[in-house]
Amino acid sequence: MGEVLKSIGIEPERLQMAYCSSAEGQKFKETATKFHNQIKELGPNPLRSESTKKKAKT
Numbered sequence: 823m824g825e826v827l828k829s830i831g832i833e834p835e836r837l838q839m840a841y842c843s844s845a846e847g848q849k850f851k852e853t854a855t856k857f858h859n860q861i862k863e864l865g866p867n868p869l870r871s872e873s874t875k876k877k878a879k880t
Contacts, residue, residue, distance in 0.1 A: 831868055835860060 824834035838857055842850040 833864055835864060836867070 823837065827834045827837060838860075840853045840857075842853060
């Protein structure tokens with residue numbers, strides 16, 4: 823999957839999968855928080871930025 827994301831200009835780090843059962847609320851919270859922080863560090867999605875630029879030109 824990482825190669826597919828790279829081929830369309832998205833960092834593979836923007837996609838993660840984790841398993842948390844319904845009984846693992848704390849694990850879900852920690853996983854979501856960690857992923858949120860990693861995405862924040864990556865900054866804006868380059869494809870969204872490009873899309874926004876195209877809309878502004880039209």
